[in-house]
Amino acid sequence: MTTVYVHGIGMTKFGSFEDKSLKDLLIEASIGALKDANLPKIDAVFVGNFMGGTLSNQEILGAIVANDLGLGYIPTAKLEGACASGGIALRQGVLSILSGEYENVLVVGAEKMKHASTATVTQFINTAMDQSTTEKEAGLTFPGFFGTVANRYMYETGAQKEHLAKVALKNRENAMNNPLAQFQKPTSIEEIVNARMVTDPLGLFDCSPITDGAAAVVLSSKPSNIKVRASSQSSGPTLMQDAIDLLSLPAVKISGERAYEKAGLGPEDIDVAEIHDCFSMTEILSIEELGFFPKLEGWKAVEAGETKVGGRIPVNTSGGLLSKGHPIGATGISQIYQLVRQLRGNAPNQLAKQPKIALAQNLGGTGAYSVVHILERV
Secondary structure, three states, X not given: OOOOEEEEEEXXXXXXXXXXXXXXXXXXXXXXXXXXXXXXXXXXXXXXXXXXXXXXXXXXXXXXXXXXXXXXXXXXXXXXXXXXXXXXXXXXXXXXXXXXXXXXXXXXXXXXXXXXXXXXXXXXXXXXXXXOOHHHHOOOOHHHHHHHHHHHHHHHHOOOHHHHXXXXXXXXXXXXXXXXXXXXXXXXXXXXXOOOXXXXXXXXXXXXXXXXXXXXXXXXXXXXXXXXXXXXEEEOOOXXXXXXXXXXXXXXXXXXXXXXXXXXXXXHHOOEEEEOOOEHHHHHHHHHHOOOOOOOOHHHHHHOOOOOOOOOOOEOOOOHHXXXXXXXXXXHHHHHHHXXXXXXXXXXXXXXXXXXXXXXXXXXXXXXXXXXXXXXXX
C-alpha cells in the first residue's frame, strides 16, 4: 500500500512585502522546500491560491512555478477553496501520490494582498460567500458572521469577551517566538479587550490580518521520518440561514471524524494542533468540533490554559492566523510547516516532549470547506 511522506518544507516570512511579487513568494517558498528535501525530481506541482487573478492579475500559477524552477514539462494545477485553498492543494498532492500516478510532488501556496486597500481585499474575500442571497444584500461579511456567532456563543455559555482575548493573547505570545510571523509585538489582555471594534464583540486582535506570504511542502512515496497518516475534506453550509446550529461548523466536525477514522486515532491521541483561527471565536468552535473539548466548553479550556504550549493540547504554536498571519493560499500549508518542525523537534515554541502525532485543520468560507491532515513522526 502506498504511503505519503513529507520530505521538505519551506516558508517565507509573513507580512508586507512591497518589493516581492506573488511569483517571487511562490518561488522562494518552493526553493526552501526543495532544498530541504535534497532536490528530488518533481513529478507534479499543486498550487493553493485564492486571489491571484483578482489582486495580482496573475493566473497559471502552477505552470509559472514549474517553468521558473526548471522542473520540466510536468503536470501542474492551481486549487481554490477560499481560505482552505492551501489545505485542498495539499490534499490533492497526497491523493495524487496515493493513486500511484506520481512519486514526488511539490505543493505550494501563496497570497499577495498587502498592496491592495482593505476595502478591495474585503470585496474579493466576500466572493467566498454566496453572493446570490439576501445575506449578501444585507451586507454580511466574515467579521459580521463570526461576530454573530460569538455573541450567540457567549449568550449560550456564559463566556465573555475576555475569553476571546485569551485566544488572541496566546497566539500572539506564540508568534513572538516565531521569526516568520507577521506580528511579534507584545500585547496584553487589556489592550486586546479595548482595541478598536471590528464587529461586536470582535476587536482588532480577534480578526486575522491581511498578509503576504508563501509556504511549500514536498511530498513523496519514499519513506522519511514524517508520514501523512490521514487526509480528509468536507463541505458545509454556505449560508448563515442554512445553519442547523449556529454554534457548529459541520465541515470541521466531519473532516475531523473522517481523518481520525482513516488514521485509526482519536482526538486524545493528538499531541499538537494547528487550527484555522481566522477569528478568535473560530478557534474555540473548532477545538470543540475536533473533539478536543466538549461542545460549548472550549472557552473553559482556554480559561484553564489547556491550549497553551505546555497545556493538554497545544494549539497554534506558530501564532496561528491571528498573529502568524493569513496569506490565504499559503495558510493551510504553513500549518504543515509548523507541525513538521514540531515533529522534527526544532519548531518555534517547541514542546518539551517532542510530539509524535500532529493535526492541521484548514477552513474555507464561513464553514464551506474544511480540510484535516494528521501527521506522524516515524
